[in-house]
Amino acid sequence: MTIRNLEGLFRPASLAVVGPNRFGDEALDLLLNRLADSGFKGPMTLVGCGKEAPAAFRTKRRIEDLDRAPDLLLYVGQASDAAAIIRTAGSAGTRAAVALAGGYDRWSDEDVRAALAAARPNTLRLLGPGSLGIAAPGANVAAHLGATDAQGGDLAFIARSGTIVNATLSWAASNRIGFSGAVSLGQRTDIDVSDLLDWFALDYKTRAILVHLETIANPRKFLSAARAAARSKPVIVLRSGASREIRGEGRTHAGRIAAPDAVFDAALARAGVLRIDDIDEMFEAAETVTRVKPVNGRRLAIVATGGSLSMIAADQLQRQGGTLARPGPDTQAALEGLQRPGVADVNPLTLHETAPAEAYARAVSTLLDDKNVDAVLAVVAPSAFSPVSVIAEALAHAHGARGHGHGYGRKKPLLVALAAGAPLPRQALDAARIPTHASAFDAVRAFMHLVRYAEGREMLMAAPPSLPADFSPDVDTARAVVRAALDQSRSWLKPEEISIVLDAYGIRQVPTRLAADPQDAGEIADAILGEGTRVALKLVSPDLPFKSDFGGVLLDLATRGAVEDAARALGERVRRDHPHAQITGFALQPMLTRAEGQELFAGLADDPTFGSVLVFGHGGTGVEIIGDVALALPPLDLNLAQALIRQTRVSRLLSGFRNLPAADMDAIALTLVKLAQIAVDLPEILELDINPLVADRFGVCALDARIAVAEPATHAGRRGTSRLAIAPYPKEWERTLELKDGSTVRVAPVRPEDEDRYRAFFETVSPEDLRLRFFAPVKEFNHAFMARLVQLDYSRAMAFAATDPETGEILGVVRLHADPDHRSGEYAILVQSRLKGIGLGWALMQLIIDYAAADGIETIKGEVLKENTTMLAMCQALGFSVRSAPDDDAIAEVTLPVTAAPATP
Numbered sequence: 002m003t004i005r006n007l008e009g010l011f012r013p014a015s016l017a018v019v020g021p022n023r024f025g026d027e028a029l030d031l032l033l034n035r036l037a038d039s040g041f042k043g044p045m046t047l048v049g050c051g052k053e054a055p056a057a058f059r060t061k062r063r064i065e066d067l068d069r070a071p072d073l074l075l076y077v078g079q080a081s082d083a084a085a086i087i088r089t090a091g092s093a094g095t096r097a098a099v100a101l102a103g104g105y106d107r108w109s110d111e112d113v114r115a116a117l118a119a120a121r122p123n124t125l126r127l128l129g130p131g132s133l134g135i136a137a138p139g140a141n142v143a144a145h146l147g148a149t150d151a152q153g154g155d156l157a158f159i160a161r162s163g164t165i166v167n168a169t170l171s172w173a174a175s176n177r178i179g180f181s182g183a184v185s186l187g188q189r190t191d192i193d194v195s196d197l198l199d200w201f202a203l204d205y206k207t208r209a210i211l212v213h214l215e216t217i218a219n220p221r222k223f224l225s226a227a228r229a230a231a232r233s234k235p236v237i238v239l240r241s242g243a244s245r246e247i248r249g250e251g252r253t254h255a256g257r258i259a260a261p262d263a264v265f266d267a268a269l270a271r272a273g274v275l276r277i278d279d280i281d282e283m284f285e286a287a288e289t290v291t292r293v294k295p296v297n298g299r300r301l302a303i304v305a306t307g308g309s310l311s312m313i314a315a316d317q318l319q320r321q322g323g324t325l326a327r328p329g330p331d332t333q334a335a336l337e338g339l340q341r342p343g344v345a346d347v348n349p350l351t352l353h354e355t356a357p358a359e360a361y362a363r364a365v366s367t368l369l370d371d372k373n374v375d376a377v378l379a380v381v382a383p384s385a386f387s388p389v390s391v392i393a394e395a396l397a398h399a400h401g402a403r404g405h406g407h408g409y410g411r412k413k414p415l416l417v418a419l420a421a422g423a424p425l426p427r428q429a430l431d432a433a434r435i436p437t438h439a440s441a442f443d444a445v446r447a448f449m450h451l452v453r454y455a456e457g458r459e460m461l462m463a464a465p466p467s468l469p470a471d472f473s474p475d476v477d478t479a480r481a482v483v484r485a486a487l488d489q490s491r492s493w494l495k496p497e498e499i500s501i502v503l504d505a506y507g508i509r510q511v512p513t514r515l516a517a518d519p520q521d522a523g524e525i526a527d528a529i530l531g532e533g534t535r536v537a538l539k540l541v542s543p544d545l546p547f548k549s550d551f552g553g554v555l556l557d558l559a560t561r562g563a564v565e566d567a568a569r570a571l572g573e574r575v576r577r578d579h580p581h582a583q584i585t586g587f588a589l590q591p592m593l594t595r596a597e598g599q600e601l602f603a604g605l606a607d608d609p610t611f612g613s614v615l616v617f618g619h620g621g622t623g624v625e626i627i628g629d630v631a632l633a634l635p636p637l638d639l640n641l642a643q644a645l646i647r648q649t650r651v652s653r654l655l656s657g658f659r660n661l662p663a664a665d666m667d668a669i670a671l672t673l674v675k676l677a678q679i680a681v682d683l684p685e686i687l688e689l690d691i692n693p694l695v696a697d698r699f700g701v702c703a704l705d706a707r708i709a710v711a712e713p714a715t716h717a718g719r720r721g722t723s724r725l726a727i728a729p730y731p732k733e734w735e736r737t738l739e740l741k742d743g744s745t746v747r748v749a750p751v752r753p754e755d756e757d758r759y760r761a762f763f764e765t766v767s768p769e770d771l772r773l774r775f776f777a778p779v780k781e782f783n784h785a786f787m788a789r790l791v792q793l794d795y796s797r798a799m800a801f802a803a804t805d806p807e808t809g810e811i812l813g814v815v816r817l818h819a820d821p822d823h824r825s826g827e828y829a830i831l832v833q834s835r836l837k838g839i840g841l842g843w844a845l846m847q848l849i850i851d852y853a854a855a856d857g858i859e860t861i862k863g864e865v866l867k868e869n870t871t872m873l874a875m876c877q878a879l880g881f882s883v884r885s886a887p888d889d890d891a892i893a894e895v896t897l898p899v900t901a902a903p904a905t906p
Contacts, residue, residue, distance in 0.1 A: 003196045003226075003821035004203070006126045009096025010192075011137045011182060011200070013072035015043040016144065019064055019086055020050035022077045028103045029077060032134075032146055033058065039143035046071065049078070070094040075144050077101050080108040080130065084115035091123030100129030102187065103146045104163060107131055113190050120191065132187030133163045136170075139181060139206055147185070154179020156287055157201040159194055160213035161186040165241075165280075169213075172280050181207040193218065195226040199821035202230035209235040209287045215242040220611050220726040224272050225796040226821070231273035232461060232789075235290045235454060238269055238276050239283050252492075252546060252709045253688040254624050255604030255616040259632060264608040267632040268726065271641075273457040275450060282446065286454075289436055289447040293414040295455030298375040300326035301448055302368040303349035305380035306356055306387075308341070311349030314380050314418070314441035321449045325349070326374040335367045355386040362399035369413050376413055376448055380441050382420045389419065390429070397433035414451065418444035462788040465638035467754045468674065472507060476682045479505035483685045483710050493543040494708040496588050502683075503703060506675045508691075510703045515541070516587045519568035525589045526564035534591040535559050539705070540571050544582040546707050549622040551575060557592060564589070593695060593704060599654055599664060600693035601701075602630065603673060605680050607687050612724035613680035617673060619651040620693040635677035636729045638753060642670035642677075655696060664696040672701050681729040684713035728795040734852065738803065741840035746812060748848060751800040753792045755811070759802070760787055762811035767834040773869045774831045776892075790816075797823075799852055803832075803845060812836055815845035817853060817861065825860040826853060830872075837871070846879055853899045861897045 016036070022029045029050065036045060037055040047054040048061045061067055064086060070093035076083060080100075087098055098120070100108075108116075108130045120127050128135065134145025138153035145151075148167040158180055160166045166185045173180070181204060184197055194212060201207045210230055217223045230236050243262035251257040269276050275290065277283050301323050305311035315325055325348050328336070333347050339360050341351045350368070352360055361379060368377045381392050400415050417430055418441045430437045438444040479502045486494055494502065496513055503510055514529070516522035526536050540553040548554045553575070555567045568587050575582060602620035605613055611634060618630030631648035633641060646652050646669060657663035672694065679686060688709040695702050713724060723729075736748040751759070760782050763771070771779045793800060800816035813832030820826065828849055832841050853861055864886065865872050876895045877883060886892040 003823070004199045005822045005824075006096040006124055007192070007196065007200050009072040010099070010126060010128065010135060011142065012140045013043065013097070013142065015045070015069070015071045016041070016073040016075060016142075017046040017048050017064070017067065017071035018050065018058075018075045018077060019048040019090075020078045021082075022050045022052075023079055024077055024101075024103055026052070028146055032075070032077070032101070032144070035143045035145070035150060040141040041143075042141065043072075064089050064093075067093075072096050073142075073144065074098040075101055075134070080112040080116075083108075083112060083130075084119040087116055087125060087127070088119035091120055091125035095123075095125055097126040097128065099132055099134055099144060100127065100187065101134055101146060102129070102131045102163070103133070105131065107188060113188070117190055127191040128184070129187035130190065131163070133166050133185035135185070136180060136183040138179065145183075145185065147183075149174045151183045152177075152179035153181075155181050155206060155208035156284075157181050157197075157204070157207045157210045158183040158212075159186065159197045159201075159210070160184070161189060161194075161215060162213060162241075163187070165213045165239075169211075169280055169283075173284070176284065178284060189218065193222075195219065195222045196821075198223075198226040198230045198236065202226075202233055207234065208291050209237060211283050211287060212236065212238045214238055214240045217610055220268065221728065221796055224268060224726055225728075225794050227269070227272040227274050228461065228794055229797065229821075231457065235287065236272075236274045237283055237286050237290075238274050239278070239280065240265060240276065251606055251688055253604060253606070253690040253707055254547075254602065254692055255606040255690050256688045256709075257625055258604075258616050258618075258630050259606035259608060259614050261608060261610065263632050264606075264611050264614050264634075267614065268611050268634055270457060270460075271634050271727065273461045275454050275457065277450075285438075285443065285447060286450040289450050290454045292434060292436060293416075293451060294412070295458060296375045296414060296448075296451045297455070299324045299452050300373060300375040301445075302326045302328065302371070302374045302377045303380065304352065304361065304364045304368065304377065305349060306352045306354050306382055306384065308349075308351045310380050310382055310420075310441070311351050314378060314445060315349050317442050317445040318448075321445055323445065323449055323452065326368075326371070328368060328371045329373050332367055332371040332373075336364060339364050354384055358387055358392040358395035361392050362395040365396060365415060366399045369415065374413070376416065376451070378416045378418065378441070378444050378448065380418045380420070380444070393417070393419070393427075393429045397429050397435060400435055401433050414448075416444045416448055460641070460644060462785060462792070463640045463753075465640040465753050468639065469671070472671070472675070474507065474675070474678060474682065475505040479679070480683060480685075483683055486710055487685060487712060491543070492709055492711060493546070494710060495585070496541055499706050499708050502679070502686075502708065503691075503706060506679055508672055508675055508703055509701060510706070511590045511593055514589050516568070516589060518586070519565045519572070522568040522587045522589060523561045523565040526558070526561045529589060529591050530559075530561065532591060534594075536564050537590045537592050538564055538567050538571070539588040539590070540575060541585045541588050542575070542579075542582045543585065545575070545579060548705075551579065590704070593702060595695055595697050595699075595702075597661060597664075597697040598695040599651065599697065601651065601669070601696050603676055603691045603694050605635075605676060605686060605689040607724060611726040613684075615645070615673060615677050615680070617645050618649045624692060633673075633677075634727050635680040635725060636727065637674050637677040639667075639670050639674060642673040645673060646670060662698045665698055665700050668700040669694075669696050681723075681725065684724045685710050687711040731795055731799075734799075734801070736848065737806075738844045738848065740844060744839070745806060746803040746841065746844075747806050748801050748803045748845070750795070751791050751793060751802050751814065751816075753788075755802060756784075756787045756791050758804075758809065758811050759791055759814070762802075762814070762833070765833045765835070766831060770831065770834050773866055773872070774829065776864075776866060797821075799849070799856075801845060801848055801852075803841060813841050813845055815842075815849045817849050817858070819856070819858055823857065825862055826858045828861050828863045842875060843879075846875065850879070850897070850899065859899055861899060863895045865893045865895055867891055867893050 037057040046059045074090050133147050136151035149170040201210045303314045336347050341353045416436050418438045482498045482501050514525045536558040538555045558564045600620040602624045604616045615633045619627050629650045633645045655664040691703045691706045798818045802811050803813045815830040817826045817828050881895040881897045886894050
């Protein structure tokens, strides 16, 4: 349901506390007194609790006795009675209910189902059971049993655990931090974290959203909501429970490597969410990323008095993944007079312990001006010669005097670590809006928050390069191979089947030939040896997937006899040591001689929460021990694939090292995109290993692979049998449409790669048509503007681009963006100005109506300038109703019930 009726939770006009009370007088008195003292302006009623209420409350015996249903119902009664109360209140108009608890409280499945069944016919929203309640200070709502009340502010906080809520509210109160809303989810029977992300994303009073999570019930819904929220404001997540998760149970290396918490990290990063590790860090991150503009890179310059102090900061930077900036020659020359004698490096810049405040200010200002520096950290310690307060004042003045506007407007941030912790310097720096920290560790951590937040936002907006035109996988062939294996009740593909699947996706492999026995292996070896290469021999057994565990790979065999002897000995050894293993034969390959090749690993795993996950890293027999891997959720584009590669240490080798030339990074990235596409197209593939994937400057080649298959299951929030937590490109909506004049256009969903074509399309539209579409003149089509149009979350939005079949030029675009409830959606349409009158707009509108019906959207809405008579006429012909917008007489609101069949032109 997402945000429907959540205004009853956060902005109620009236509320009622409904019993009979099962918690005792202490808990009820706390709730009633807190509500009475909150300043809530609407009527409040105590129902069925059999006790005297504060003067702010009316009392009633039964909920049926109320003259008018409350917007918000706070339930303190028995679980078994909840359904009847909710049904009565919902029928009368109550919009939200909270099943309160002062601590751990779990209803039976039967009681939960009954409460939901009672709530849904009237779209009453249910929070809990087991919820401490909610606080919405801006609406004077303090409907909770938390240990501490929430003060007003601009941070939203969401948590399932009541203990975390209590700890967070207490920490915030002691640090004078306030909230726009604080919610205890409890058992999450109806309202969940995704609903609340959608709500707070639209709340202009919320500056950042803080979330505590343990598990996610509907990952696709969560990632859609998190991604949408992260586009507008920081979303910061604290997760607990990773230590309880089981790992290492996969059937492949990928399955063993993809630990649930690592997958969780990858999912949050894909959504642009910042993950942190404790409550202190959660608020620190919120303060940093909302106060300071995102940085442009990881390069930090450090200024401190004393070499030890500066090196502590530099060491922390290295541990946390940052980079020491390398100032340019001009900067180095300018800093020479400030540097302590005997210190060679200018970063960290070590000032003399007696350096005056002006030296700090000059050093910081000089470093901020250097294009090789992304941010500056000043570490300030007490000194008998330079009071900390004076240094702080100088830093604040230098930062603001450079004409960039005290923190918010600066292009580069300045961070300060005050080892002294004195109140006066903090006040001066706070007034200049410079983030201040109690230690170098905290300051470096804050810088890395800025880095990760900026990188996450950049990935949300990045325009990927187009895939090669010749990448057109043979999905039907690959699917047939997988289906045949499943029909034979096999859970592993045979080597020859693996080759067919990888070939279908254009993944290059070393040729593999199969032998049934040692004699057959000898005959195949003759052919390979005749090609001038030696032979690699591998035993094939579905029961022994990890060949290195039993010495199942023999290399550099130079003669037929050596191959036959090796196969015979290998088979005998495996039969002796693994008597229950089935041996299906031997695989023979020509030895691949690539002196510059790096052994990589690439694979697919299946996570119980997020489904298919791509694994990439350093390959070879020690892949699990080396641990140099990174994870990403499919689908991938080339940008995401390249970012995945950069997360690994082996990427530094791939970029070239000493006499080792750089590998073909584009080929590696494309291979990862192809693997991700396998996950999209073939949900029957449960796990997949390519190990090693050898990469050098000439490209990539798979030396060995294994694929585990299983019948796909259905997952919450995903259509059909998809394992994906992120909705993939909906290829099934590609169409050829015939227009009134008999011509045809190709129509396909918009992709991020379409940005350049989309920009060229706008240039074919007249300024007047653009004004009618956007309700204002459009002067610039910058990347940020275009990214919002072409980077779609297909779970929530769709845009179809009609293109010329011969040139690929975009001729027109129609789009539909569903509201968070996914019951209605807002459309927009634009066609090239020269193409009006040929039926293109009509055809695109009919297509988007068909899409809305298939997607379960009930109503299409839109706003049209009344002067746009052509659009209004088409809407009326299609069956839209038209009325004036209530707040602007120049705008018409058009509405179409999707169940109505589209008209004919």
